[in-house]
Amino acid sequence: MEAVWVLAISLFITLLLGIPIAFALGISVLLSLWAGGVPLTFLGQLSFTSLDSFPILAIPLFILSGALMETGGISQRLIDFVQSFTGHLRSGLGVATVLACSIFAAISGSSPATVAAIGAIMIPAMTSAGYKKETAASISATGGGLGIIIPPSIPMILYAISTDTSVKDMFLAGFGPALVIIVFLIALVGWISKKEGVRTLNQGFSFRNVLRTGWSAKWSLLGPVLILGGIYTGIFTPTESAAIAVVYSFIVGMWIYRELTWKKLPQVLIHSSITAGTVLIIICTATAFAQLITLYQISNVFGEWIIGLSNNPTVLLLIIALFLLIVGTFMETVTIIIILAPILLPVLQPLGVDPVHFGMIMVIGAEIGMLTPPVGVNLFVASSISGLPIAKLDRAIIPFVLCMIAAYLVIVLLPQISLLFVK
Structure with missing residues (x-):
């Protein structure tokens, strides 16, 4: 029991002190092992x-492919194509941002990369068309959230590994919720565009364009x-698809679009290596933390407490969804999934909750946390691109967070949305 309290209190204190989550988890695990008399070599x-896993190899590969695509000119051409459909609408640029994010998400697997790639181009364009700068940044930050909801998705891979769920099924499950969120966001963007008096691009719809x-x-x-297509047809695994994504994005950026140069390549490799390294360190310490939770039977106690609240699976899912929204404000997406998924899923499965549906609840709940401070990664990326202080974005993002929560509620209550494309 002493080791359990040491684990909980040390984690709380380290997070309160602002220590990065990876090191906070590592410190709390080491102190708990010492208090419990367990050899420190356990960590x-x-x-x-935890890293000796073939599926985990997909994470650094997708991060690298996203960085190559961002630099290689892929995002600009996607935006031009989407705008050819929406340019005649008052909300055309905002809608184009959401749709471009959804397409870029399907090749990057990363939410911050999607915000950076699309936002860098669309925030200035939306501002020129009459959007408030903080609104343009908020649209980009929220649309970038589709980066981990539309497959391939790094958090989906982590959930699948943590809960022994099929990565392919998780990828298939992402399409239904993504469609719901896109519809909600487009409706909100349309309302905001009218409210702010945004101008159209002065171009009619042209099939030739x-x-x-x-x-x-x-x-x-x-x-x-x-x-x-390669994943769903069984030609290659998700990890192999990540490697193919790297090769494909390199060839397209370097020799077809010719916007990726040998001079830019070292910076791309350094940036993606730092990002991947950060994620992998979190996986290491979070896995050890999750193992201690199992060792100390915290998951059993937590499970009994959850079931004590209600034995209705819908009510429990709503409670957990609310819990995830709260936790997401101060914990990073990867950490939430690795720590909480192995604790919560065993409690819910006997009640008939589908692990794939619950995986989408976790991913989307954690994703909304990327829009809320103090750990709102997408907000920080949008702030960096737009040059706006976080305080301004905090206020502007509120309608978008409420919109995401409304879509989230629909997805939680209707598991058919998550299971629409899953066999």
């Missing part, structure tokens, strides 16, 4: 074995078809 052994931009973006659009 090293678990850290090594659609064909022209579509032809220019053909290599960008082929990416999702190649990556996801």
